[in-house]
Amino acid sequence: MSRLGTLSAADRPLVIAFGFILVILAVGTVYTLSTTGTMPLLTPKYLLLQLQTGSFLGICAAGLMAVILIGHIDLSIPWTLTAAAMIGTAVGGPGAVPAALAVGLCVGLINGLGVAVLRIPSMIFTLGLDTVLRGLMVAQTGGYAPQDAATPLMLTLAKSSILGFPAALFVWAAVSVAVAFLLSRTTFGRALYAIGTRERAAYLSGMRTTRVIIGAFVLSGLCAALAGALLAGYSAKAYQGMGNAFLLPAIAAVVLGGTNVLGGRGRYAGTLIGVVLIVLLNSVLSIMQMPEALRQIIYGSVIIGMLLIYGRGDRVTS
């Protein structure tokens, strides 16, 4: 604890979360050693495979982080992802990925306008838009999985490998570099932190808070749409509810990485570690053939436990 005490407050979550990743790997390896006598968890091939499936979550979390940093939340990720994948595959051809991204852009713009201009709490506005998107997609597809297949570009981005690394990892890395640069090196990024800390002060110091908030939601929409296009490539098609499994893990990843859920504090490296933690936790639990019930309990307990260690908020005293 004395070592932890000397770390800066921003580094503590990163170190603890990283330590927990090692614990997960160790527990998983001990389990596989005792049952089959092998250590698949520690082979590069297995880890890369896990990271490849984790890249979709990672891209969603990257965009979501921008929204959480300003103290808002984007609950429309599931159907933004699904709608982008469905529209993308329906358009097909070379226009598929741009069409998917355009969906994300539109959703982000609407979310941003609702939150920044109409001042509707993001929790309810993004939720409403999520329902509308679901309605649009159900109306468009008739409630069935669409027949359109993923385009070659989607397949390449999601499934092929370059220099022995899955291509999806490169996409995630590119998104990560872009978001990390945005957050730490641009006025837009600094404005996100400022708004999340105190919107009133940010406005009074001349920041165009409305534009920044819209920008954050657009970033989140674009990331979700990109993840949708990739996921459609990975599964070779788009299907109903393909985004449902991404919202809660994405929020958990961002928060476990040390980002304050009320905004203003957090580092992108933390989100990366959070995503890896969630992905490895899931894969170790499935290696152990944990029934769904216990998985949910462990999942919830891990989040609570980690936050009790480092996610504790301040007491209100004035």
Add this chain to the structure above:
Amino acid sequence: MIGRWLAGNRGFAVAIALFAVLFVTYNLMHTRGFSTAVLVQNANESVAIGFVAMAQTVPVLMGGLDLSVGAVMTLSACIASVMVNGTMGEIVFGAFVTLLAGTSFGFMNGLLVVYGRIQAIIATLATGAIAIGLALLIRPEPGGDVDGDLGWALTNTVWDFADTYGLAQGGEAAWLQPFINIPVPLILQFGIACLVWLPIKRTVTGMTIYAIGSAEGAAFVSGLPINRAKILAYTLSGFFASCGGLYLAIQTSSGNADMVQAGAYTLNSIAAVVLGGTALLGGSGGVIASLVGALILRVISFYFRILDIDPLLQPLIEGLVLLAAVSFGAGRTFSIRNRLELFR
């Protein structure tokens, strides 16, 4: 008097008016409108969402949020589907255990938020996963065995209730006649809401819930019992959610640990709270108002049946209604004189 009440409860008044218009129009359009059978059916379908909306309201009043209400409701329904059968004593005991489980779960949420100092959103998100996990352990497959008499008695009119249990001369007693056509679920819902919430609201701890929502810092320096109020809010939330779960199990005579359904209930509970006129930032609104909000949500879905709307368009219309409802209240944003008032 009425003018003053209206000034302080505009959202609630709008919600009541909206519900009245929607419900009367629905009954006028329905071939068997204004009949007991329709009323009983409508009341039954509104109970679970009504309780979950009430559960969501209490934390929202203090600027918090409980994302585990749907999961706690599901967990309670699963417990009830195992426990609520047998002799009268066993049924009462089973119902008691069900409510106790949900209430303790809410109490645990409160402890995590107050003493664990974890943000409510993320804490309840995590405990919601735990609740679903427990529900799946109790009931891996949908099913259950809930006392049939109880199910019949609680999901029909007062007369059926008296008839089932041979009370008031099998429902024929003269003093009972004015009430025989009232659906039991309606009585249960409004009864619990009024008997539990209204007295609590008048206590210091209850008022502190509102005070925290208005200005937590001010509540703290005024010496109000903040920690007690927060724990109470989440405990009440768990209690109301387990009432919903218990009723759902009795109504369907089964339990189903359905994660998607639990999520849908949680989301709809937030929508109902907003429709009822409770501010998501806390400080104003009430449990009864959210009950009306939940009823509005349900009435909208009743329309789909009589209007012959393509089922494929239903989710779209539901979403648009929700968006329109929340945007409706945003008008003040444009009439505000000092933009600084928009920021908290």
